[in-house]
Amino acid sequence: MEFEKDRRDYIGDIIDIKNNDDPILEIKRWYQLAKEENVPDPDAMTLSTISKDGFPESRVVLLRQINSDSLIFFTNYNSQKGQEIINNDKTALNFYWKEIDRQIRITGIALKVSDEVSDNYFATRPRASQIGAWASNQSQPLDSYDELHNKVQQLNNDFDGKDIPRPKHWGGFKVYPRKIEFWQGQPSRLHHRIRFDLTSKQEWIRCLLNP
Ligand SMILES: Cc1cc2nc3c(=O)[nH]c(=O)nc-3n(C[C@H](O)[C@H](O)[C@H](O)COP(=O)(O)O)c2cc1C
Helix, strand or coil: CCHHHCCCCCCCCCCCCCCCCCHHHHHHHHHHHHHHCCCCCCCEEEEEEECCCCCEEEEEEECCEECCCCEEEEEECCCHHHHHHHHCCEEEEEEEEHHHCEEEEEEEEEEECCHHHHHHHHHHCCHHHHHHHHHCCCCCCCCCHHHHHHHHHHHHHHCCCCCCCCCCCEEEEEEEEEEEEEEECCHHHCCEEEEEEECCCCCEEEEEECC
């Protein structure tokens, strides 16, 4: 593998931040642009948590809602990430949208959403995904895929003709950002970076960063 030959120049636009006072609105704007530019899976974001022994752990989850103060994703509360967040609410999120040469980097505090928010979202999921949430003991060892498929079959029989309720171990987390960085790739690695930090007065202050 010769990674040193895998180079390309970024030709991104000059960074444009319209919502100087509200970087969460700006995330929405960039997300909209990513959709318009047909970025595949623009809602896929890397979530980092901290394990009990202090190691960072990362995996991809899907952004499902953006509120005025937070970003929401859904998962199994008993999963590795779920337990890590319950133990340590400090998290990071990262979007990389290659097609538009942009990255958004967020650090913040994660909290469980209300049961109502989780119920409402669960009700919108396809039935097979609802069954999956019951069937998967996420992040626990599995003896075989047959075991999982048999469980799905059994659950399909059990819930036949009935609405599927949300399992209590499944729901959303809200990440409340404290730091948000917008990155726009530029030629010759002279990328543009703007970071917003939330002050103790709940005001966002911004600064440019060296690439
Ligand atoms: C594109 C993509 C989207 C994913 N979306 C989710 C999601 O929204 N929620 C989730 O729990 N896992 C999602 N996953 C699976 C996670 O990356 C991960 O494998 C799983 O949640 C277990 O993580 P954990 O053991 O750290 O808890 C997604 C994976 C990919 C590649």
